[in-house]
Amino acid sequence: MKLLIHGRNLELTPALRDYTQSKLERAVQHYNDMVKEADVHLSVARNPRVPQQTAEVTVFANGTVIRAQERSENLYASIDLVANKLCRQLRRFKERHSDHHHSHGHRASETPPTDAVTSEAPIDGSLLDGKEAQLPEPGVRRKYFAMPPMRMEEARHQLDLIDHDFYLFRDAESGELQVIYRRNHGGYGVIQARD
Incomplete structure (x- = not known):
């Protein structure tokens, strides 16, 4: 490790x-x-x-x-x-x-290892051409991560694994971004955009 x-x-x-x-x-x-x-x-x-x-x-x-x-x-x-x-x-x-958590004949899908999903292809050109360095606004921290579509139950499980109060995910059925969060009095809540 x-x-x-x-x-x-x-x-x-x-x-x-x-x-x-x-x-x-x-x-x-x-x-x-x-x-x-x-x-x-x-x-x-x-x-x-x-x-x-x-x-x-x-x-x-x-x-x-x-x-x-x-x-x-x-x-x-x-x-x-x-x-x-x-x-x-x-x-x-x-x-x-x-x-052992799945019914007979069914298996959980395997998560591919990190090296299987990263590309070793060389990057052509410069990533910095035409760009100017700027400092972000104070107090703003940006995080970027892959967001594959998932079901609500998968998002709740991810929330438990990352030990945060909320988890942003893309719903597998609608394709929309949603936020699942822990409620103060127990249970979970979901925030989603209204049409």
């Missing part, structure tokens, strides 16, 4: 790197066939009144992104918590994709 560890507002000591690596390797040891890469962000809040130390892990498992984040007053405790959470999420992911 390829492991990238980043630190913000802290010095990444060899001891901290080793501890993080050992905890994550232990968390994914039963899922090594699925997990190819993990990206870890460790951070400490700048405000001394808020003793908040965060560990965030993003794992790329067979083309699916699984994310976990935990905060506590101690960075080592945050690493322990996020490793346990990641292990639970990987177990759920593997159980969902195993055959």
Whole structure:
């Protein structure tokens, strides 16, 4: 497994790197066939009144992104918590994709590995020609990702895997963009455009 560890507002000591690596390797040891890469962000809040130390892990498992984040007053405790959470999420992911959840004669479709969907074709020309570098507006962070059509149930499952409050997806039936979110009082809600 390829492991990238980043630190913000802290010095990444060899001891901290080793501890993080050992905890994550232990968390994914039963899922090594699925997990190819993990990206870890460790951070400490700048405000001394808020003793908040965060560990965030993003794992790329067979083309699916699984994310976990935990905060506590101690960075080592945050690493322990996020490793346990990641292990639970990987177990759920593997159980969902195993055959025993499907009726006899039916199988879950396999997710192609990342290298099977990326193109190795060379890029012709420059991507920068005619473009000028500009800084984005403050406070705006853009994310780009593939958005294959999916059913509502698949979107709900993805929401559980990424550990966010909402998930934007393209509905398989209508082709429209929709947002599924966790409701404060339990359950899920969907936001969709009205004609």
